[in-house]
Amino acid sequence: MSGLKQSLQLKLGQQLTMTPQLQQAIRLLQLSTLDLQMEIQQVLDSNLMLEVADDADAGDELGPLDDDSVDPVPEATIEQRLAEPEPESEYSDVDYEAPVTDYETEASTDSIPDELPIDTDWDDIYDGSTAYSAGDPDDDFDPLENQAEAGESLQAHLLWQANLSHFTERDQAIAEAIIDAVQDDGYLGCPLEDIQASLPEEWEVELDEIEAVLTRIQRFDPLGVAARNPREALLIQLKHLDQPSPWRDAAIKLVSQHLDLLVNRQYSQLMRKMKLTQEELQAVIALIQTLNPRPGSRLAEQRTEYVTPDVFVRKVQGVWRVELNQDAAPRIRINSYYASLIRRADNSADNATLRNHLQEARWFIKSLRSRNDTLLKVARCIVAHQQAFLEHGEEHMKPLVLRAVAEEVGMHESTISRITTQKYMHTPRGTFEFKYFFSSHVMTVDGDECSATAIRARIRRLIAAEDPANPLSDSKLTELLQDEGINVARRTVAKYREAMAIASSNERKRLG
Secondary structure (H helix, E strand, C coil): CCCCCCCCCCCCCCCCCCCHHHHHHHHHHCCCHHHHHHHHHHHHHHCCCEEECCHHHHHHCCCEECHHHCCCCCCCCHHHHHCCCCCCCCCCCCCCCCCCCCCEECCCCCCCCCCCCCCCCHHHCCCCECCCCCCCCCCCCCCCCCCCCCCCCHHHHHHHHHHCCCCCHHHHHHHHHHHHCECCCCEECCCHHHHHHHCCHHHCCCHHHHHHHHHHHCCCCCCCCCECCHHHHHHHHHHCCCCCCCCHHHHHHHHHHHHHHHHCCCHHHHHHHHCCCHHHHHHHHHHHHCCCCCHHHHHCCCCCCCCCCCEEEEEECCEEEEEECCCCCCCEEECHHHHHCCCCCCCCHHHHHHHHHHHHHHHHHHHHHHHHHHHHHHHHHHHHHCHHHHHHCHHHCCCECHHHHHHHHCCCHHHHHHHCCCCEEEECCEEEEHHHHCECEEEECCCCEEEHHHHHHHHHHHHHCCECCECCCHHHHHHHHHHCCECCCHHHHHHHHHHCCCCCHHHHCCCC
16 A cells, blocks of 8 residues: 655635625615615614715715716626725725716715824715715604504404403304304304314303304304305395395396306207396396405405505607615714724724714715616616517517626626615506516517516407406407417417416407
8 A cells, every 4th residue: 555645736726705795785785675775774774874864965976967067987786886895995995887877876086095194074075975875864753653563353343342252152153163163254264063073062062052153153244254155145245235236136146046058158949948148137237247256355454565666657848767765774974083083003992983973974875886887787788679569568578587687787697686676667658667677588470579567468458358258268368469470379378378377368358
C-alpha cells in the first residue's frame, strides 16, 4: 500500500455571495404594499436613525417633476446598483440616482462628504429624506388598520336566533347540536341519527323531537338553513314566501316532483308533465331562480382583501404615463439629531451603535429606492407592450412573458417574477395585478400571435351573444374563433371556458 502524498494546489474561481444588503433588497422586491408598510413600521420601531417626516419637511421631500424639468440619467438594475461597493467612509451617503421616468423624482444634488467636521450639524449637509416616501405625514400609521375583520359566522348567527327562540333547556341543547352540524353552505352535514347519538343517553331523545327542533331552525334566517338537500331548501323557501306568487304552487310541484328534469334542462318534458305552456314554465322557473339553493352561502365567513395599487397609469395628452403610488407608505428619513451625535474618533459602545443604525438606515433607504426604481421600470415596460389593451380592451391584449421584460429592462427573470407578484396597477380599465398582463400565445392564421387573455375575452363575448335556447358548443366556439383567424383546439377552448367558470352548452341552455 503506497503512502498518501500531500501537495498544495492553487485554484482560481468565481463565487457569487449574497450580502445581507442584497438579501434585504430582494426580500423587499417581493413584498406587497401592505406587507411593505408593516416592514417599514418595524424598521422605524427598531432603528433610531429613521423617522417619519413631518409637515415642516414636506417641502424638502423629493416629489414628482415634469419630463422637461430633468435631464435623462443612466438607469441601473437593482443587481448592478446593490453590487456597488460601499463608500470607503462609513459616513458617506449612499451613491444613488433615481432613473428618469414620466413622473421623475428630483435627486438631491448635495452629497455627504467623506469627512464630517466635528460639531457639524447633520442637516447642514444632508436632510436624509427619500424619493420613495409619500403620504400624509399627519396620518397615524397603523400596519393593521387595513386588515379586514372576518364577518359573523353562520353558526354564531343561528345560535343568536336560537337564544331568542324561548327553547326549553332540552330543546336548546338539541338546537345547539343541530347548529353545530350545519355546514358553511347551510346544509345539515350529518343525519339525524348522528345528532341523536351526540346527545346524553339518559335524555332518551327521540328522532321526532330532533325533527321538530330542526323544523323551527329551518325557519331561521337565512330561510331554509339546515336543510338536508337542495330540494328541501327550495321547498322551505317557497312555502314561506312573504308575498305568495300565483306560480308558487306550480313551483312547489316542480321542485318536489320534477327537479331532476329542471336540472337537466329537459323543458319539453317539464311542459308535458306539468301541462304548462312555455311562457308559464318560464314564469315558474323565474320564481325558482329567485331562491337560494345554498342558504348559508350568504353568511359564509369571508375575509375581505383590500388591494392598494403600486402604480397609476393614465393617459395625458395622448401619451400613457406611469406614476408610482406616492400614498402607499409613510415618508421616512434619517434623523438628523441622532446622526449629528456620531463622532469619528469615539469608539464607545453608544457611538458604535449609532454608526450601525446609521449604516442600516442608509441601506434600507437604498433598498427602498431600488425597489421603486425596479417597480417603475417594469410597469413602464408592461404599459409599452399593452397599450392596445389600455386603448381597446381585453381582446387586444398582447402575448407577453417574463423573459421578454427581463431582457428589455436588463434584469434577471427571477427579479421580474418577484416584482410582478402581489403588485397592482391602477388603469382606466380597472386595477390589475402585474401578472395579469403576462400570458402565453396562440398563432393566428396570418402568422401573428394572440394572447390567451384575448382568446378568453373573445370566448366570453361569443357566449354573451349566443341564443339562450341554442347555446354554442365548444366545437362551435372553435369554428367561430377560426373564422376570426385564431387557430385553437376544442380542448383549449374548453379549458379557457372552465377557467372562466362558464358552464357547458348543456348547462347554459334556457327557455326562449
